Amino acid sequence: MRQMETDYLIVGAGAVGLAFADTMLDEDPDCHITIVDRHSKPGGHWNDAYSFVALHQPSATYGVNSMELCPDRVDTHGHNEGMYPLAKHSEILAYYGKLMNERMLPSGRVSYLPLTDYVSKDGKEHTVRGILSGDEKTIHVRRKLVDATWFQTSVPSTHKPSFEIAKGTRFAIPGDLPGLWKERDNLPSHYIVLGAGKTAMDSVVWLLESGVPASKIGWVRPRDSWMFNRALLQPAQAxxxxxxxxxxxxxxxxxxxxxxxxxxxxxxxxxxxxRIDPDITPKMFHFAVISQGEIDMLRTVEQVYRQGRVTKIEPGAMHFADETVDVPEDTLFIDCTATAVPFEARDNARPIFEGDRITIQVVQAPFVPYSAALAAFLEANFDTDQERNALCPPAPLTDSTExxxxxxxxxxxxxxxxxxxxxxxxxxxxxxxxxxxxxxxxxxxxxxxxxxxxxxxxxxxxxxxxxxxxxxxxxxxxxxxxxxxx
Structure with missing residues (x-):
């Protein structure tokens, strides 16, 4: 078992861990940082996201403090026309790759261990294990463990459906949709999107923009949601x-x-x-941001199922707790039921600073990267956990209108x-x-x-x-x- 030493061991190389590390590099020029992550590349859950996903919020306030994410310009077409850009999946991954390869690693103060699991702690000795190699390392942490995984972000590709899927059912996750061109001779005659959140909205918009008629799209929406109007949430400098x-x-x-x-x-x-349906009073609010253009597109889908959550899907039928609905035999069901931030994580809220551990949580909802950068600033510039925690009580992770x-x-x-x-x-x-x-x-x-x-x-x-x-x-x-x- 090999041994390493570091000042801060950050678990997670996603938006949270990298925002913390980036600010710490500037605020404490003497510290060394080691980052471990399960993915093969920096970017956390963005590695697992569907290819057509984009930020909800303007790119101007996402990423890390030291590096701009997108050019400061206005989009000239699409449903974000007239507003400032929303970084797309490929841009976000390229951004984090550039951050790691052009800033963090060349600093000589960051060690990066991809494809690595954090295993355990014994005092100041922490064990990590290579996922592919199985090799274990002991890391002596001189200062603190930084847990950047509290949000437990879930995406469709890593989510296990809670409903039964019968044999022979045509089933997909959003990430599968761009590959439908390979099935041009066996395309489904109907599509049903399962889920009411922003992933489902993204998928419906993708289908519509790709040429699928609204009449061929069904949408299981147990609850409707209110969303922020993106037009008002443009970068402050603009x-x-x-x-x-x-x-x-x-x-x-x-x-x-x-x-x-x-x-x-x-x-x-x-x-x-x-909101999508002006006749429905939404009870859900997950801090999603949307444009009026997207709302107009989503309203064209009129086949909306509100019988509750699906319990089983099979060729020709979709089951709810108290009802079965007939659908075309070759319907493609698209699972969008993963919750980006599992709100049950709110039960695990704890002080951000606790001795030799920092658990990064949201300080001002929903500004996750900012909250992580602020935690690094507090760590570097204040002497006690009491001072730091007094400045950053974790914000409540609310999920409803009430x-x-x-x-x-x-x-x-x-x-x-x-x-x-x-x-x-x-x-x-x-x-x-x-x-x-x-x-x-x-x-x-x-x-x-x-x-x-x-x-x-x-x-x-x-x-x-x-x-x-x-x-x-x-x-x-x-x-x-x-x-x-x-």
């Missing part, structure tokens, strides 16, 4: 007015609502939230805490991953008239905060009740 409108709408609707559903209805009226106001309240509290500390306020001002920090810094330096809008939203937050807290605490009680019974 369209801070939209972010101002968004933040003001959040606090004003929260302060004047008795329930999360009422808040969402008001946000829908203001165009801040979008609990989302708790996340809104928590994000505002977090913003106040970080703004009040000179060190973290300065970090946010220069962090590329922060949604507004660098843009506001630039506006201040320029003396921009847009600062008036920021002052207005600040006043709106202050005025409405009592109402935000009132609704947020109601939502917190619901959220914590769900944890106890989930």
């Amino acid at each position: 369209r801070i007015e939209g972010l101002i409108e968004f933040q003001q709408a959040l606090v004003e609707t929260a302060a004047t609502s008795e329930t999360g559903d009422e808040m969402f209805a008001k946000l829908g009226e203001r165009g801040v939230m979008l 609990t989302y106001p708790y996340a809104v309240m928590a994000n505002l509290f977090s913003t106040g805490i970080l703004s009040a500390n000179p060190k973290t306020n300065a970090f946010n001002a220069r962090s590329r991953l922060h949604p507004t920090g660098p843009a506001i810094t630039k506006l201040i330096a320029e003396g921009s008239p847009k600062l008036a809008g920021l002052q207005e939203v600040g006043a709106a937050v202050e005025k409405n905060m009592p109402g935000v807290i009132k609704l947020g605490m109601k939502a917190k009680a619901i959220h914590e009740g769900a944890e106890q019974t989930g």
Whole structure:
């Protein structure tokens, strides 16, 4: 068994682990980092994602602090036309490959062990094992273990369906769809998408854009979801007015609502939230972002099944708990039921900093890479776990309309805490991953008239905060009740 030494052992070379490592390289020039990951290339779950996936959020605030993800330009066609780019699957993997090969490894301060499992810990000695070789190494960790796997991101290619699949059933995951050209002589006459989340939406859009008529697509949607309107969530340096409108709408609707559903209805009226079916009141909210163009396409699919979750699929039939639905014999069922972030992980929330362990969690929902970079900054610039944890209580991982106001309240509290500390306020001002920090810094330096809008939203937050807290605490009680019974 070979032995290595390192200061920080990071488990996971995805968006979380790499954002932490990138910031740590800048904030602590003396530290050494070792990264272990099960995949053969950096990028974490992006290695397993379907080829036509793209970011929901603008690329301007995704990735790592030291390197831009996409050119700062506006898309000129497609359902994202007129808005800033959303990095695609291949671009994201290339980005993380470039980060590893052109920044991290050449620094001489990063060791990268791909195709490697983290096995166990015994004091400061940690064991890892090569997946293909079976060889074990002991890594002596001088400082801390960094767990970058808390989110347990699930994608269709690594997800096990919870329903029965009868022999002979035509079954696919989204990643299989681009390969349908190989079956040009045996294409299905009908397609049914299983799942209501953003993966299912992506798959429906792909089918439509690839020429499948909407009449040949069915969609099992047990629950509908509200989604952020992407038009308002453009990069702050380009369209801070939209972010101002968004933040003001959040606090004003929260302060004047008795329930999360009422808040969402008001946000829908203001165009801040979008939904596919205007006649259905969504109960789900997973922080997805969508454009009106995508919504318009999704609405063309009229064959929607709302009987609940599928229990079995077979040629010619689809079974629910209390009903069986006949479908064409050669229907291709497309499984989109994997949950990108398993919300049961919220039950495992713990302090981010605990002695010789850092468990990276979301600090401001849904900004995952920013939260990881902030954790690295806190590790390098504050002396005690008590100080660090006071600055970054984990944000609640809410998943419903009734609990989302708790996340809104928590994000505002977090913003106040970080703004009040000179060190973290300065970090946010220069962090590329922060949604507004660098843009506001630039506006201040320029003396921009847009600062008036920021002052207005600040006043709106202050005025409405009592109402935000009132609704947020109601939502917190619901959220914590769900944890106890989930």
